[in-house]
Amino acid sequence: MKNSRRTFLRKTTQNGLAILSAGSLTASPFDQLNNTTSGAKLPSSTIKPDHVVRSLPENMVWGYYGADVPPVAKVKDGDVVEIQTVNPSGVSRTNPEEFYTKNNLPIDQHAQEVIAILKNVKPEPSGIRGHMLTGPVYIDGASPGDSLEIRILDMTFPAPFGVNSVWPGGGGIPDEVKTRETFVYRYDMKRKTASLKEGIDIPLKPFMGVMALSPPADMGRQSSIPPNFYGGNLDIKHLTKGTTLHLPISVAGGLFTTGDGHGAQGNGEVSGVAIETAINLTVKFIVHKGKTLKQPRAETPTHFIAVGLDKDLNKAMKNALSEACAFIKEELGFTFNEALSIASTAVDFEVSQVVDQTLGVHAMIPKSIFSKKKFDYWT
Known part of the structure; x- marks a missing residue:
């Protein structure tokens, strides 16, 4: 990490980029408002970034990459x-204030930013729909043919609640859901739990549902709903603080975009969404020149993660298995048959999500089984 202490300056005019450089923040109209429902300030990151990209309308894109x-x-x-x-889940564009008053949530700094975004950020003109995202970052x-290492240094909550919903036609059992309902999960930051109602306490394990680079130019703009080889809506719950995502670079600058924060999620994301939440994500970008990837890969302190994607869950499983075997063979030095044997005896295959058009399976490859190898890691 760099130790720059430059003064924060809004760069909305220089090069047309809305960005902050490290130091002290220039006040926005909302900066004097409290940003929690309890009156106590939420924990913020102790990491001093080189840049801050704020959740302001000029920094948002609604539902696509390109x-x-x-x-x-x-x-x-x-x-x-x-x-x-x-996180605009449950918030109406026509009357965004209603969500907060109905759920006894104050219209604080973060809520006002959400309201401003919904009132000012326009959907993609051609009709592409997806998540409310921040970016892209160049x-x-x-360069194309390189890969980008994204080290997830920290994640903090700017608001102490998240939202989950069920609706007819959505989720893993769409025909069985008869009515739409939205649930507000309130956070206990001391216990690090989220509660739907008394007696339901879910451990908070925040991660970003969407972390993407731009698709190649010849693909045009793509919705953020289905994941693809450039990343996107992977919904892999293991990509928490202290983990790493590797993505193939298809365009100059990579163009990293993120959003769809999750406070917690079970494998499968079976209602259609997780605990949808706002997250301030702190990452370190490292470019690996000439390191070409075909699919996203990830790493935790204890596992390597290979990813399989397809509209057919069976094919997604096969793709995850192929990626796991390729990783064990190419990166760890085994034959293909040895890699398949290792995958069968020691690798767990988990369903990431079954609700995003393109479905996901990820392979959890434990580092501990390779007893003669030493794996350096940045945490």
Whole structure:
């Protein structure tokens, strides 16, 4: 991490990029408002980033990625960047204040930012729909054929609640849901739990549902709903603080976009959504020149993660198995048959999600089984 102490300056005019550089924050109209429902300040990151990309309308894109989407920030290879995201789940565009008053939530700083975004950020003109996202961020030195290492340094909550919903036609059993209902999960930050109602306490394990680079220019703009080889809506719950995501770079600068924060999620995301929540994500970007990837890969302190995607869950499983075997063979030095044997005897295959058009399976490859190998890791 760099130790710059430059003054924070809004860069909304320079190069057309809405970005903050490290130091002290220039006040926005909302900065004097409290940002919690309890009156106590939520924990914030202790990491000093090189740049902050705020959750303001000019930094948001509604539901898509594309090589033609102008970056809102430009950073260097190796920079630490805080990217603020929002959660508009349950909030109406026509009357956004109603959600907060109905659920006894104050219209605080973060709520006002969500309201401003819903009133000012327009959907993609061609009809593409998806998540409310922050970005894209341009990384100097990132070129097609390289890969981007995204080290997840920290995640903090700018609001002490999240939202889950069920609706007819949605989720893993769409025909069985007869009515729409939205549930507000309130956070106990001391216990690090989320509660739907008394007696239901779910451990908070925040992660970003969407972390994506731009697809190649010839693919045009793509919805953020289905994941793909460039990342996106992977919904892998293991990508928490202290883990790493690797994505293939398809366009100059990579164009990293994120959103769809989750306070907690079970494998499968079977209602259609997790505990949807706002998260301030702090990452370090590292470009690996000439390191070409076909699919996303990830790493935790204890596991390597291979990813399989397809509209057919059976094919997604096969793809995850192929990716796991390829990783064990190419990166760890085994034959294909040995890799398949190892995958059968020691690797867990988990369903990431079954609700995002393109379905996901991820392979959890434990580092501990490779007793003669030493794996250096950054945490």
